[in-house]
Amino acid sequence: MSAKLSGPGSATRNPGREPAGSGLPRTPRTARNDASVTVTGLAVKVVLLGLVIGIAVWAAFPLVEAANWVGLGLLAATTAGLCYLYLTRRHIPAKYLVPGTLFLIAFQVLPVLYTASTAFTNFGDGHRGSKDDAVVAIQTASVKQVPGSTEYALSIATEGAPATGPLVFLVTDPNTGTVSAGDAGGLRQLPAADVTVAPGGKVTAADGYTVLNFGQASARSQEITDLVVPTPGGALRSSGLSRAYEGKAIRAYDAGCDCIRDTETGKTWKADESTGAFVAADGERLAQGWKVTVGLSNFTRVLTDENISGPFLGTLIWNFAFAIGSTGGTFLLGMFIALALHSPRMRGTNFYRVLLILPYAMPSFAMLLVWRDMFNTDFGLINNLFGLGVDWFGHDWTARFAVILVQLWLGYPYMFLVATGALQAIPSELTEATAVDGASPWQTFRSVTLPLLLVALSPLLISSFAYNFNNFNAIYLTTEGAPFPADNPTNGATDLLITYTYRLAFGAQGAEFGFAAAISLFIFTIVAVVSAVSFRRTRKQEEVYS
Amino acid sequence: MRIRTAGVVAVLGLALAASGCGGGDDDSSTPAAKESAGAAGGKLVIWADDKRTAALKPFAEKFGQDNGVTVEVQAVSKDLQTNFVTASQQGSGPDVVVGAHDWIGNMVQNGAIEPVQLAAEQKAAFNETAIKAVTFNGQLYGVPYAQENLALIRNTDLAPEAPKTIEDLVATGKKLKAEKKVTETLCLQVGQNGDAYHIYPLYTSGGGYLFGTGANGDYDPKDLGVGKPESIEAFKKIGALGEKGEGVLKRSIADTNSIATFTGKKCAYLASGPWATVDVKKAGISYDISPFPGFAGGKEAQPFVGVQAFYVAAKGKNKALAQEFVANYTTKPELAVALYNAEPRPPALTAALDQVKGNDPDLVKFTEAGKNGQVLPAIPAMAAIWDPFGKAEAAVIGGADPAKTITAAGKTISGQIK
Numbered sequence: 001m002s003a004k005l006s007g008p009g010s011a012t013r014n015p016g017r018e019p020a021g022s023g024l025p026r027t028p029r030t031a032r033n034d035a036s037v038t039v040t041g042l043a044v045k046v047v048l049l050g051l052v053i054g055i056a057v058w059a060a061f062p063l064v065e066a067a068n069w070v071g072l073g074l075l076a077a078t079t080a081g082l083c084y085l086y087l088t089r090r091h092i093p094a095k096y097l098v099p100g101t102l103f104l105i106a107f108q109v110l111p112v113l114y115t116a117s118t119a120f121t122n123f124g125d126g127h128r129g130s131k132d133d134a135v136v137a138i139q140t141a142s143v144k145q146v147p148g149s150t151e152y153a154l155s156i157a158t159e160g161a162p163a164t165g166p167l168v169f170l171v172t173d174p175n176t177g178t179v180s181a182g183d184a185g186g187l188r189q190l191p192a193a194d195v196t197v198a199p200g201g202k203v204t205a206a207d208g209y210t211v212l213n214f215g216q217a218s219a220r221s222q223e224i225t226d227l228v229v230p231t232p233g234g235a236l237r238s239s240g241l242s243r244a245y246e247g248k249a250i251r252a253y254d255a256g257c258d259c260i261r262d263t264e265t266g267k268t269w270k271a272d273e274s275t276g277a278f279v280a281a282d283g284e285r286l287a288q289g290w291k292v293t294v295g296l297s298n299f300t301r302v303l304t305d306e307n308i309s310g311p312f313l314g315t316l317i318w319n320f321a322f323a324i325g326s327t328g329g330t331f332l333l334g335m336f337i338a339l340a341l342h343s344p345r346m347r348g349t350n351f352y353r354v355l356l357i358l359p360y361a362m363p364s365f366a367m368l369l370v371w372r373d374m375f376n377t378d379f380g381l382i383n384n385l386f387g388l389g390v391d392w393f394g395h396d397w398t399a400r401f402a403v404i405l406v407q408l409w410l411g412y413p414y415m416f417l418v419a420t421g422a423l424q425a426i427p428s429e430l431t432e433a434t435a436v437d438g439a440s441p442w443q444t445f446r447s448v449t450l451p452l453l454l455v456a457l458s459p460l461l462i463s464s465f466a467y468n469f470n471n472f473n474a475i476y477l478t479t480e481g482a483p484f485p486a487d488n489p490t491n492g493a494t495d496l497l498i499t500y501t502y503r504l505a506f507g508a509q510g511a512e513f514g515f516a517a518a519i520s521l522f523i524f525t526i527v528a529v530v531s532a533v534s535f536r537r538t539r540k541q542e543e544v545y546s
Numbered sequence: 547m548r549i550r551t552a553g554v555v556a557v558l559g560l561a562l563a564a565s566g567c568g569g570g571d572d573d574s575s576t577p578a579a580k581e582s583a584g585a586a587g588g589k590l591v592i593w594a595d596d597k598r599t600a601a602l603k604p605f606a607e608k609f610g611q612d613n614g615v616t617v618e619v620q621a622v623s624k625d626l627q628t629n630f631v632t633a634s635q636q637g638s639g640p641d642v643v644v645g646a647h648d649w650i651g652n653m654v655q656n657g658a659i660e661p662v663q664l665a666a667e668q669k670a671a672f673n674e675t676a677i678k679a680v681t682f683n684g685q686l687y688g689v690p691y692a693q694e695n696l697a698l699i700r701n702t703d704l705a706p707e708a709p710k711t712i713e714d715l716v717a718t719g720k721k722l723k724a725e726k727k728v729t730e731t732l733c734l735q736v737g738q739n740g741d742a743y744h745i746y747p748l749y750t751s752g753g754g755y756l757f758g759t760g761a762n763g764d765y766d767p768k769d770l771g772v773g774k775p776e777s778i779e780a781f782k783k784i785g786a787l788g789e790k791g792e793g794v795l796k797r798s799i800a801d802t803n804s805i806a807t808f809t810g811k812k813c814a815y816l817a818s819g820p821w822a823t824v825d826v827k828k829a830g831i832s833y834d835i836s837p838f839p840g841f842a843g844g845k846e847a848q849p850f851v852g853v854q855a856f857y858v859a860a861k862g863k864n865k866a867l868a869q870e871f872v873a874n875y876t877t878k879p880e881l882a883v884a885l886y887n888a889e890p891r892p893p894a895l896t897a898a899l900d901q902v903k904g905n906d907p908d909l910v911k912f913t914e915a916g917k918n919g920q921v922l923p924a925i926p927a928m929a930a931i932w933d934p935f936g937k938a939e940a941a942v943i944g945g946a947d948p949a950k951t952i953t954a955a956g957k958t959i960s961g962q963i964k
Contacts, residue, residue, distance in 0.1 A: 126655040126926070128635045137657030137860060141685060151665045215614030218588025218867035225865045239663040240870030247663070285964070287655035287926065307961070369802075378730075378798035379807070393738045394797065394944060482738045486946035487954035489937035507933045507962075510652055510926055511628075 045086060052082050078102075112524075119517035122294045125510025127276050131290040135253045138260055138278070138288050142251035146234045149246035150175065153201030156217040156224060156241055157181075157209040165210065167223055169236065170195070170203040171244050179203055182229035182236055202242060217241050260286065298518035308504060311491040316526075318400070319496045323469040326407040327461055333408060334415025335453065339445075342423045353420075360413030368477040371406045375478075393482045396493035403478055403494050407468070414464075422456040423449070451541075458538040465534070466527050475499045497523050588864050589616045590871060593630060594644035596623045598854075601888030602644070605881050609871060617871075627652065634658045634861040641862035642872055647679040647853040650687050651926040659857040661685040662869065668877050676894035679853040679921045684762065688855030689876045690894035691885055694819050695916030696747060696849035698838045701831050704728065704814035708836035712748070712787070715815060715839055716794055722814055730799065730813035731792075736943055737800035740936030744817055745784065745795075747847035750920070751840030752780025756931060757923055767927035767963050772935060773956015781938070781948040783841055790945035797940055820891045820912050835911035837918075851919035853894060892916075930962035 056079040063072045085094055121127075153172040158165030169182040170190075179195045180187045194207040205211055217224060218241070229236035234248035254261050259270040260278050269278035269286050276292035277285045302308055337356060341349045359367070374381040375392040383390060393399045426449060434444040468474070475481060481492030481499050490507075491500055501523070505516030590610070594602055599621035610617035620640065622629050627649045633639035635656070643659070653659045664686060669677055676690035698715075700708065704722055709715035719731025735744050754777040758769030771777055787794040799807065808816035809829035816822060817838060826833050840847035856876045858868045875881070882898035892909045893899045903909045922928070938955035942948050 125631070125652055128631070128656050133657055137654075140660055140860065141654065141657075141683070143661065144685070145663060213614055214867065214870070215588060218590070218613075218615050218864055218870075221588060221864040221866040225869075237663075238866060238869070240873045241866055242870060242874055243663075243665065245663050245665075287651075288657050289655075307958075373802060376798050376800070376803070378796060379803055380798075391797075391944075480739050482940075484739070484937050484941065486938075486941040486951040489934040489955055489958055503933065507930075510655070510929055 049083060049086055052079060115517045115520055118514055119298055119521055120293055120295060121291055121514045122276050122289075122298075122512075123291050123514045123517075124512035126287060127289045127291050127514075129290055131271070131276075134278075134286075134288045134290040135260070138251055138286060139249050139253065141288070142262075143237065143247045143249045146246045146248055149233060152236070152244040153203075154238060154242055154244040155203040156212045156220075156238075157203070157206060158212065159209060162210055162212050162216045163219065167220065167227055168209060169227065169229055169238065169244055170206055170209065170211065171236065172197060172201040172203060174201055177201075179206070181206070181209065184227065184229070186230050187236065214241055294514065298515050299521075301515065302518055302522060307490055311488070311500075315491060315495055315497055315500055318494070319469060322400075322404065322407075322471075322494075322496060323465050325404045326411060326468040326471070326474075327464045329404060329408045330411035330415045330464070331419075331457070331461060333412040334417075335419045337412070337416050338419035338423055339449075342420065356416055357413045359409055360417070364410050365473065365477065367410060368406065368473060371409070372478045375402050393479045396483060399479050399483055399494045403474060406478060407471070407474055410474075411464070411468075418457060418460055419453065422453050425456065426452050455542055458541065459535070462531055462534045462538070466531055469496075469527055469530070470498045470523065471496065472498045472502065476502070497526075588867050589618065590642065590864055590867050591640040591862075592617065592619045592642045592644065592871075593622050593626065593640040594619060595626055596621045597889050598644055598885060601885050602881075605884060609875055615867060630859070631656045631658050634859050637861060639859050639861055641859055641864050641868035643857050643859060645854065645857065647688065647690065647855050648922045648924045648928060650680065650682045650857075650924040651928065653857065654682060654687065655926055657860055659687055660860045660865070660869075661687055662689060662858055662873050664689070664873055664877070668873070671877065671895055671897060673894050673896060673899070675851055675916070675919070675921060676853045678763075679851065679924070680855050682924055683764065688857045689872050690853045690855045691876060691882045692854045692889075692891040693851060693894050693913070693916065694821070694854075694891045695851045695912065695919045696744065696817055696819050696838055697835050697912050697915035699808070699816040699818055699822060699826060699833050699835050701808070701811065701814045702834050703832055704811070708834065709815075709839045711839050711842040712751070713842045716787070716792055719794065719814060728811070728813050730796070730807060731794045732815045732817065733799055733804045733808045733813040734795060734817040735799055735801045735804040736795055736797050736940060737936075738797055738940060739933075740938065740940035740943075741801065742932050742935040742939065743850055745939050746920075747817075747838040747840070747849045748784055748787075749777070749780050751844045751847040752783040753777075753845055754780035756935075757925070757927070765923040765925050765927075767925055770956060770960050770963070772931070772938075772959055773953050777956070778949050778952050781942045781952050783844070784939070785942045785945070785948050788943035788945060795943045797944055820908070821889070823890060823908055835908055835915065837915040846918050849916060849919045850922040851916050852922045854891065927963045930959050934958040934962075 056075055059075055060072060063075065082098070085091060085098060150173055153174065155170040157168045157170050159168060160166065166183065170179060171182060171187075172179050177192075177197070178189055179192070179197065180189045182188075190206060195203050196205040198204050203211060212220075224238055224241070227238065229244075231246055234246050236244050237247045238244050248263075250264050251260050251262050253259075254268075257268065257270065259268045261268050267280060269280045269284070271277075272279045272285075273292060274294070275285075275289070277289035279285045340346065341352055346352075373379075375383075377383060377389065377391045377394070380392070382388070382392070390398060392402045430448050430452075431444055434448055439447070475494055475496050476499050479492070479494045481495035481503070483494075484490075484492040490503060495503075497519075501516065501519040505512050505519065590606075592602060592606060599619050602619045606617040606619045609615075626643070626645055630639055630643045630645075631653060635658075639658070650659070669686075672690060673693060676693050677686070679693075680686055680688040680690050698708070704727055705718050707718075709718060716731060719728070722728045723731065735741050754774075755771035757765040757767060757771065760766040760769075784795065785791060789796055805816065805818060805822050805825050807813055808818075808822075809825055809831060811831070816826075823833075823835075838847045838849055856872045858865065858872050862868050877895070879893075879895050879898040879901060882893040882895045883901055886893050886898065886902050890906065890909070892913050893902065899909065899913070934955045938951045941951045
């Protein structure tokens, strides 16, 4: 594939054609040619393109196996496109933009679209597969041993070659010692002279049959599981490879009434396509359901369920307070320290910088757990150190204060780092000029340093806000949303929307991915609106100051 | 030069692509090679958590060698159940999975596991409670190998006598506290958001229950005990032991520090299971194990009994072999003993328990403590209990009004049960 594609590429690279053939300015062209022949550049190009093709080939096999021709076409087109792009001399901007765009599509756009499509289904525990899956599961789960029936010793055999011949069950009745051969046609007894039976009852050899060992048998596992030998009382099924039992599927799907019928009690469960479950007349539903499209019901549930909409506003306000508090607090502290260390009169700044960055260097996951234990009422470091008896996570406001404090500790080194960088980029002439003009340090900071800092840092503040707005770990690894009002275990004082909805979607009877997806879309909308508004304001600010 | 560049790119690219294919072929050709060498081979994939993977490996390999098949034991260290359910839906799951019995409800409703047919004499070799635990909707869904339940572990230097009632325990604890020998009475993990599993013996002793049992002996999700008057009475008693009462139950004692506080000799009693004995032994504490005591004049304190079991995946690629392994191989005592050696939980096979109990008297004591225990409900509705029940417990221990709190918890739970 790549050989063919390199054809046009090599033609354009023909030195004889070059001066006349290309409409591009000559100088950059020469520069590019020089660049492309360096050994490193070539090697990188070869390795990366080779990797792309390698991955494509690796991904092609499962697609072929699943007969997913659309996916295969897409894969081939993408790979061909990539090879063409990087082997040709043209399309310079695309060479830079395409990798990022591909990753954006793969890791941002597709997940968002998938989430959005999931929000319209009842996908979740008990509703994961198709209706056929559910029917199969119900039928296999209802196979019961016929009461009082015999347990046979089983050998798997074939009439012919081990790998291809038709399968036969050789079963030994433990009571009489008679051996029978069974297949889909039923059981027939074999003469005792034709078979060799081991002490456990297993047949080791039989005339006209090839007895399979476990390895050979397990290669045909699916057929063995599917083979059912009809008997008067039910049917003989394999239990593993060495025992057979007489079992009967109590429940079966009846296409006529689109229902599951219990042959023992006669009870029927009718398929309900709106909920994806088999439901009986008395309201009982079978556990195994299937995935159906439920339209907007996940969204209406978010808006109408009073368990969700009731505490929603309070949680939303706290969520904003948490995100603003975390971002604002870390920014103020980080900037303050950066300013202090920026002062030329400060000694040993490198030492302080190293110390200050330490919290940033430690994994926040572990630090959150350590902080949680430090806030323990009886055994925690904080109460012991200060001789307090505060039940930190037991009261609304102490818990809120505690989680913001932890965020402050975890987050300020980042703000300190970026503020230090931004401060060094502010020309000292500007601050010197204000000093000459007689401005106080505060006025200098207020009217020159801060605005210039904000121009650089605003996008970072917005992204930090968006991150903290959904900072699941910060809450889940510390308070888990506590404290909870005694009469409402679903919504705690430090719950963010994301931890709150996580509990709603996954805390109840199994995971409800469809519902969780609907809530994520709501949160996505809130964060998107806040970010869009902020970015618009930032742009105006940049226009003023730059 | 430039022509050569393009050529080199093309050739190397193809070579890499070819090597990519080659790599793929290698994977599939390894078992094929074994196939021709040994018997025609099937492959069995087992998923277990880290600890059990190590113990299972030698036995799985032996099973493979004996039968001419390849057995792979893969460790899934986190969220084994969720990963298993998701993977089997995608068709990339294992053939056999090892896990706790209270997963059964969820795995069955997702069609992820299949019943196992055991002969009557195979079933008889197991502890009755263990078989009851893996039976769901009248079907046996797994083969149990170990059992676990809470008991009261006490430091015999501090408290030589096993308490008969909670009141005894509190009295001894108070005395020790007054003598400044300990700082806490009982290390029973509660945590900020409660712990339904550890408070359950006290809840049952106070008269509470979670689910009633239907005609066939299964738990009935429609008969919810939380919020009923009995449960409120039970929580009144629990509340009296709480922070505003005796100060025996505290939210500051959590899963992270309860065992450590006991091994640090800051409390004389620990409510925990077989998994705690490793740490207790390491700390060199002389200890003894007794059944968890109930309230004086109350009902029996019944701990939850949990069972670890092997399951056959419904969407596995080699179900016949998986059935063979689970029904006919894991029912042998040798494997149960090896798994016991990996982590000391009482084996569910009576023969295996007899084999190891001589060296480990703790096992018998734990089994004794679990004798009157209740099988942890495996119905999917149980998932709706943990969180609200635990939070209600934490609130009551913190001093909230039991009636109001438990009624609200009952309402929340019943709202979540389909």
